[in-house]
Amino acid sequence: MKRSAIALAVMLFLGIGPALAQNPVEITSDQFVMNETAHEAVFTGNVVVVHPTVTVWAPKVVATYGEGGTTDIETFIASGGNVRLKTKDQDATGDQAVYTPGDQLMRLTGNVTVVNASGTVNATELVVNMATGVSTFTSAGGGRVTGVFTSQ
Template identity: 40%
Template sequence: MTRLSLLIACIALLAGPAFAQSTASDPAGFGGLAGEADEQINVSADLLEILENENAAIYTGNVVITQGTMQIASERVETIYGEGGPSDLQSFSASGGRVEMAFDDQTVQADTADYDFGDRVLVFTGSVVVVNASGTVNADRLVIDTRAGTSSFSSAGGGGRVTSTFTPGG
């Protein structure tokens, strides 16, 4: 076993149950989102602007998106919808200040969040911080594939690194 493999194995063991809630391939424990992917989506905001010619809607001011137990908060969310109108969501892009997601007993903060409803892939970018009882992970990018139940952290080029702090038994 190489040193890198051994280090990864040790980190996985120290991560505790909160970072491995659903599968071994989902170190951040977001696999539970798959079970909620077909649930009703609720959006609230201070203002909603529908751009019919562009099949888009823009929510601004204290935007909160809720689906099952997952909640995303942002200052601005742009949605793209299909033939069925604004309720036929295809994707959204959240930005404006910090975007925050709460799911189960963990939180994610990032500069932006993008979700493709068809692929069921949620991408957080820019100073990503994931916190739960087991620890904290910092990265430039987090990709959550809710259908596959996997999550992946990465860093930007130029020497950026993914960093983690775990609390044994957390």
């Protein structure tokens, strides 16, 4: 039961719909703690989450869930700096990634860099609305969003 809840949390974080729930998700880490009192599952130390469409690396991954139990995921957080999300078409890095199923928003913050075949974008924050497919890059502290794009 708990293992499938973690797989669901990972799939929600990665924007993978229930139709793909049968795909295997492999999570490795130095330590895994399931704290039912705090309603959280915590992976720490060299965490690697592998799904057929995306791989996530982070020092720490925490899934919190509500009163509905482990299928009621409230947040999925990859943190500790050096957070990386890699798909077939792009590679994104930042200090922290947070997915909240309630609003279907994925936020990658802190030294964000996204690289794909058409170029590179750097920003302070990337917000991806999983429901609409809209990605918004922003910058803070007087900085600017920068991009270098190449023609194909």
